[in-house]
Amino acid sequence: MQSIFSPNSRNIFFISLLVIFGALSFAILSKFLIVLALAYVCALLVLPVHTKIRSFLSKKKLLSGGSSAIASATTVLLLIVLIITPFTIVLSKILSDAQGFYAQVTEQGTGDLSVKVEQIIQPYFPNVDLKFEEIAAGISGFVVDNLGTFFSGTFDLVLKAFLFLIALFYFLKDRDHFGQLYKRITPLKESDDVKIFSSLKVAVRSILIGSLVVALAQGLVSGLGFTIFGVPNPFFWGAVAGMFALVPGVGPAIIWVPAAIYLYVTGGDGSVAWIGQLVWGIVAVGLIDNVLGPKMINKGIQIHPLFILLSVIGGIALFGPEGFLFGPLVLSVFVAVIDVWKTKEA
Numbered sequence: 379m380q381s382i383f384s385p386n387s388r389n390i391f392f393i394s395l396l397v398i399f400g401a402l403s404f405a406i407l408s409k410f411l412i413v414l415a416l417a418y419v420c421a422l423l424v425l426p427v428h429t430k431i432r433s434f435l436s437k438k439k440l441l442s443g444g445s446s447a448i449a450s451a452t453t454v455l456l457l458i459v460l461i462i463t464p465f466t467i468v469l470s471k472i473l474s475d476a477q478g479f480y481a482q483v484t485e486q487g488t489g490d491l492s493v494k495v496e497q498i499i500q501p502y503f504p505n506v507d508l509k510f511e512e513i514a515a516g517i518s519g520f521v522v523d524n525l526g527t528f529f530s531g532t533f534d535l536v537l538k539a540f541l542f543l544i545a546l547f548y549f550l551k552d553r554d555h556f557g558q559l560y561k562r563i564t565p566l567k568e569s570d571d572v573k574i575f576s577s578l579k580v581a582v583r584s585i586l587i588g589s590l591v592v593a594l595a596q597g598l599v600s601g602l603g604f605t606i607f608g609v610p611n612p613f614f615w616g617a618v619a620g621m622f623a624l625v626p627g628v629g630p631a632i633i634w635v636p637a638a639i640y641l642y643v644t645g646g647d648g649s650v651a652w653i654g655q656l657v658w659g660i661v662a663v664g665l666i667d668n669v670l671g672p673k674m675i676n677k678g679i680q681i682h683p684l685f686i687l688l689s690v691i692g693g694i695a696l697f698g699p700e701g702f703l704f705g706p707l708v709l710s711v712f713v714a715v716i717d718v719w720k721t722k723e724a
Contacts, residue, residue: 417545475614577714634659
């Protein structure tokens with residue numbers, strides 16, 4: 379029986395189905411796109427570890443048929459124990475410190491401390507009006523708003539964490555399958571896809587392992603110094619120092635130098651804690667910047683720290699706490715595509 383529909387009508391109907399169900403599928407999955415993207419990026423970063431674990435299992439002939447699944451599960455477990463759990467604990471401490479500091483500033487102000495610091499600074503900078511309460515409340519409020527959102531929805535947090543780990547497991551275990559799936563739906567040539575993925579790996583490792591890891595290390599070491607020498611709310615100020623580590627020409631010194639001033643002003647006669655804080659900032663925090671920084675950041679694609687900082691802050695503002703990583707990820711993809719396009723044009 380001959381169809382009453384013309385080929386054009388059938389094509390329009392097919393495209394309509396494709397658009398409708400494609401839009402519905404996107405709407406269903408859109409809530410978890412950030413989780414999936416972060417899981418994929420994490421898979422790229424831990425892939426060398428996964429490869430070594432899988433190679434070890436193969437050499438030992440331990441369940442060779444399922445060695446990929448075992449290696450993937452082992453990699454995820456190590457990530458949970460060594461990175462995710464400590465990082466979550468530190469985030470909760472940062473939130474607790476930020477909440478306490480925000481409440482103190484908004485309810486009590488900074489009191490005599492502001493007056494004492496201004497008396498020290500204003501002879502050298504007489505026109506500077508230091509509004510400590512406003513600055514401190516703004517910074518701590520930003521942290522409380524974003525981290526508070528992250529921890530407030532317990533079910534949502536647990537669900538996203540579970541999906542992240544499951545997705546990470548399958549991205550490691552079935553990465554070849556996902557690669558074939560991408561090749562079937564992409565309109566690009568295989569050579570272009572290879573270039574994009576290669577550039578993406580380099581960009582992700584340059585930005586996330588390079589700049590962000592160095593900034594996190596400086597924040598952790600700064601926070602440790604604040605804890606040792608008695609600076610209040612050390613986790614919060616360590617997090618702020620880590621954020622400023624991404625600011626070109628500024629760095630965490632903008633936090634640990636005032637911390638030393640604070641210890642000098644409040645320490646009384648005979649206190650040497652402020653000297654220890656200065657030495658710690660110059661030696662310990664500076665060592666990361668001068669030794670670890672060049673080794674990590676100078677590998678791969680070069681991105682100015684200013685744009686990395688903007689991608690972090692903009693990512694948090696646009697996507698919430700996950701934007702801390704998703705913002706730089708978007709920047710990484712953009713840089714990778716530009717890199718491939720420049721190669722293609724050449």
